[in-house]
Amino acid sequence: MKGYSKYEKDCAKQLKKQYQGEAVKSRVFLRLKYFLADRREPDVFNLDNAMGDILQNAQIIADDKQVNSCYATKVAIDRKNPRVEIEMLTDVGELGEISK
Numbered sequence: 001m002k003g004y005s006k007y008e009k010d011c012a013k014q015l016k017k018q019y020q021g022e023a024v025k026s027r028v029f030l031r032l033k034y035f036l037a038d039r040r041e042p043d044v045f046n047l048d049n050a051m052g053d054i055l056q057n058a059q060i061i062a063d064d065k066q067v068n069s070c071y072a073t074k075v076a077i078d079r080k081n082p083r084v085e086i087e088m089l090t091d092v093g094e095l096g097e098i099s100k
Helices: 002-018 044-057
Strands: 028-036 067-077 083-090 094-099
Touching (some): 028 044, 044 067
Antiparallel strands (some): 028 083
């Protein structure tokens, strides 16, 4: 659990640097691209659930129940710059990309 807590804190810190607005309260659609640090194969469903919690805890979205749809893919191994690239769309339109 220590590893997850560190991951969650690191993600929240990066998200808050890149998104300065208020928490989104409408339904959202997420596109997630995972660039992993190594060849371990995490469960993509767990990654997605974690990202919903992280977006809520970082106050990017008001509640992770707002995630109406999520498309996720494990793109590549990037040992030098592991990250998640997040594109969030709302009912109103695109908010833009937030990446970690």
